[in-house]
Amino acid sequence: MLYQPSAFGLFLLFGLDLAALALLYFLIRLPFRWERVLLYGAAVLLVLFSSFLKLLFSELAPGASTPGDLQIENRLSSSFQTFYYLSEDKDGQLQADWKEYMLGRRKTRMLEMEGFRGLLIAKKINGQWQYQRVLPSHLTAVLDPAHFQPDTSGRVARAVWMHFGVELSTYLSELLTLVVFSLLVYRLPTAFRKRTTRPSKRLLAAW
Known part of the structure; x- marks a missing residue:
């Protein structure tokens, strides 16, 4: 995924993109060029x-106020790996915040250290969800089965499953982004085209 917003951020992005699509759709219905240019400009600002x-x-x-770098080392056989960052609240409830895509053997990810109490890295290994804990005092994670613990309680699996809806919606948002950009390019000549004068019905009847 190119971007991963929160649920509210996702709702906002969908609203902005759908509003831009609506402007570009109604643009072709306007007879005057200044109206079309105005609508096209509004769509560009939204985009x-x-x-x-x-x-x-x-x-x-x-924009982290107190940034810290999480160092990730991949010791698994494949150089491409996916895993999740999970946060834990005071009641012990887990929440998946981010799906990481890693290509290569080492990666650095910036974290917000203000109020940071640690996180869990969750990954499916041999068909079972497993996790390892990252503490504020040791911002290092190693993708290796020896560094993971099995999810015997099912909390990790539940958190990842609850994140699936946001994940799927993000993919749809990225698809909508491509549609908006394509339509923005396609409607550019239409927005600046001069008004075409259509012959009246009386003139057509005379012909």
């Missing part, structure tokens, strides 16, 4: 604002 938010959501901790 720019939406793109700025998506750029922010492409980082786990955008």
Whole structure:
């Protein structure tokens, strides 16, 4: 995924992209060029604002006031790995915050250290969800079966499953982004085209 917003952020992105789509759709119905240019400009502003938010959501901790670097080492056979970052509240409830895509043997991910109490890295290994804990005093994770513990309580599996809806919606949002950009390019000539004068019905009847 190119970006991973929260549930509220996802709702906002869908709203902005759908509003831009609506403007681009109704643009072709307007007879005057200044109206079409105005609608096209409004759609461009919506797309720019939406793109700025998506750029922010492409980082786990955008604009971190107290940044810290999590060092990840991949010792598994494949150089491409996926796993989840899970946070734990005071009641011990787990929540999946981010799905990581790792290509290579080492990766650095910036975290917000203010109020940071640690996180869990969850990964499915040999068909079973397993996890390892990352503490504020030791920001290092190793993707190796020896460093993981099995999810015997099922809490990790539940947290990942609850995140699936957000994950699927994010994929749909990325698809919608491609549609919006394609339509933005496609409607560009239409927005700046001069008004075409259609012959009246009386003139057509005379012919």
